[in-house]
Amino acid sequence: MTVQPKIDAGARTGAGIDPRYMSGFGNSFETEALPGALPIGRNSPQKAAYGLYAEQLSGSPFTAPRSTNERSWLYRIRPSVKHGGRWSKCDRGLIRTAPCRDEADLPIGQMRWDPIPLPAEPLTFITGLHTVTTAGDADTQAGMAAHLLFVTASMEREYLFNADGEYLVVAQEGALRFATEFGVIEIGPGEICVIPRGVVFRVELSGGPARAYVCENYGGGFTLPDRGPIGANCLANPRDFLTPIAAYEDIEEPSTLYAKWGGELFSTPIGQSPLDVVAWHGNYAPYKYDLRHYSPVGAISFDHPDPSIFTVLTAPSETPGTANIDFVIFPERWAVAENTFRPPWYHRNIMSEFMGLIYGVYDAKPEGFTPGGFSLHNMMLPHGPDATAFEHASTSEQKPVKLTGTLAFMFETRFPQRLTGYAARSSQFQPDYTACWDGLKKRFDPNRREAW
Numbered sequence: 001m002t003v004q005p006k007i008d009a010g011a012r013t014g015a016g017i018d019p020r021y022m023s024g025f026g027n028s029f030e031t032e033a034l035p036g037a038l039p040i041g042r043n044s045p046q047k048a049a050y051g052l053y054a055e056q057l058s059g060s061p062f063t064a065p066r067s068t069n070e071r072s073w074l075y076r077i078r079p080s081v082k083h084g085g086r087w088s089k090c091d092r093g094l095i096r097t098a099p100c101r102d103e104a105d106l107p108i109g110q111m112r113w114d115p116i117p118l119p120a121e122p123l124t125f126i127t128g129l130h131t132v133t134t135a136g137d138a139d140t141q142a143g144m145a146a147h148l149l150f151v152t153a154s155m156e157r158e159y160l161f162n163a164d165g166e167y168l169v170v171a172q173e174g175a176l177r178f179a180t181e182f183g184v185i186e187i188g189p190g191e192i193c194v195i196p197r198g199v200v201f202r203v204e205l206s207g208g209p210a211r212a213y214v215c216e217n218y219g220g221g222f223t224l225p226d227r228g229p230i231g232a233n234c235l236a237n238p239r240d241f242l243t244p245i246a247a248y249e250d251i252e253e254p255s256t257l258y259a260k261w262g263g264e265l266f267s268t269p270i271g272q273s274p275l276d277v278v279a280w281h282g283n284y285a286p287y288k289y290d291l292r293h294y295s296p297v298g299a300i301s302f303d304h305p306d307p308s309i310f311t312v313l314t315a316p317s318e319t320p321g322t323a324n325i326d327f328v329i330f331p332e333r334w335a336v337a338e339n340t341f342r343p344p345w346y347h348r349n350i351m352s353e354f355m356g357l358i359y360g361v362y363d364a365k366p367e368g369f370t371p372g373g374f375s376l377h378n379m380m381l382p383h384g385p386d387a388t389a390f391e392h393a394s395t396s397e398q399k400p401v402k403l404t405g406t407l408a409f410m411f412e413t414r415f416p417q418r419l420t421g422y423a424a425r426s427s428q429f430q431p432d433y434t435a436c437w438d439g440l441k442k443r444f445d446p447n448r449r450e451a452w
């Protein structure tokens with residue numbers, strides 16, 4: 001089903017500030033759900049207000065340089081040491097973690113899948129995570145996993161944190177509500193939510209069943225790319241990132257806390273909601289972003305720029321300029337370049353490209369790449385527009401064209417992506433995907449210099 005955007009960015013004008021969120025990317029935020037709960041001018045008073053416990057959550061080593069130092073102070077009903085603690089290993093379902101090399105015995109190749117239908121059985125955020133690729137090695141904090149997420153049931157008295165990485169959730173169909181230690185985030189199609197490593201949360205449906213794509217980032221957290229000569233504005237503007245205000249639960253009932261740790265899933269019984277943070281401050285917190293607020297910058301004269309121009313968030317690796325992950329989108333925009341082959345060029349790439357489609361049509365693949373589907377163009381495997389797109393792009397009149405109602409994205413990583421058994425054996429795998437290039441015929445004629 002093609003899900004059309006609920007709103008476009010322009011329609012938001014005049015909607016006002018949403019008081020449930022604080023605006024800004026990576027700010028030092030402060031928020032309290034009860035007046036005076038947040039200590040002022042200090043982090044660790046001898047006794048915190050309301051009988052709260054003070055606790056620090058660090059997302060970077062203590063000694064990280066200021067620009068990458070991430071931590072928050074949480075003032076909570078019980079310290080986390082009282083949130084369970086008798087862990088046992090449990091069934092991880094279809095969750096896989098890198099390294100995971102031997103599940104799929106497929107030769108290399110360009111790959112694509114139709115959308116996998118939403119399963120009928122009850123699936124929560126945990127049981128609904130279906131890993132399709134893994135890359136790098138979570139233990140060395142390098143690489144990523146791409147998951148499909150199917151949610152047909154809310155987590156009830158269940159909570160999760162992921163020690164292996166942060167989750168970037170790209171909503172594709174239906175709405176999701178993330179109740180977190182830091183407050184509540186709601187997203188629908190076209191929006192993303194980032195849950196940093198270690199943050200405890202529960203995911204509920206706020207309507208019908210939902211599906212999403214999830215990137216699990218084992219490395220340093222996502223950040224905004226530098227804009228270089230683009231200057232201070234456009235692309236993803238920091239003010240459009242929204243972090244929730246504090247919201248706490250004071251619920252005493254038997255529950256389960258899950259932890260994804262070292263590629264395994266563990267659980268511990270817990271007698272109360274761990275979402276008991278009454279106030280917090282700091283720069284390590286979940287956030288959401290509406291991808292329709294992205295202001296694309298592109299070719300206004302000729303030629304097709306590299307897709308890095310459309311980077312929303314980037315997660316660095318140890319090598320400058322070589323991202324662990326780039327999260328890139330292909331949003332609504334005008335195509336105006338003249339004497340130009342406008343869709344993506346044919347290319348091979350050291351980076352490995354996982355693509356998904358949130359809604360609409362992707363210009364390089366007008367057929368066979370449908371919302372909810374996904375493709376994988378791994379390291380150095382050639383790809384580019386299908387024959388239909390090539391034909392159209394090479395012959396159509398080059399007047400300005402608006403690419404409307406479309407939103408595709410890419411998780412691009414420096415590490416090769418390995419398929420899971422689930423992805424390899426899926427009946428939505430398109431064995432004949434590469435036939436999309438069959439119609440690209442030989443046009444070369446050494447006796448005819450002018451264009452065909």
Ligand SMILES: O=C(O)Cc1cc(O)ccc1O
Nearest residue numbers: 306307343344345353364383
């Ligand atoms: O392969 C793709 O469709 C993604 C992509 C888009 C683009 O505009 C340039 C390069 C690229 O990898």
Ligand SMILES: [Fe+2]
Nearest residue numbers: 347353377383
């Ligand atoms: Fe590509």
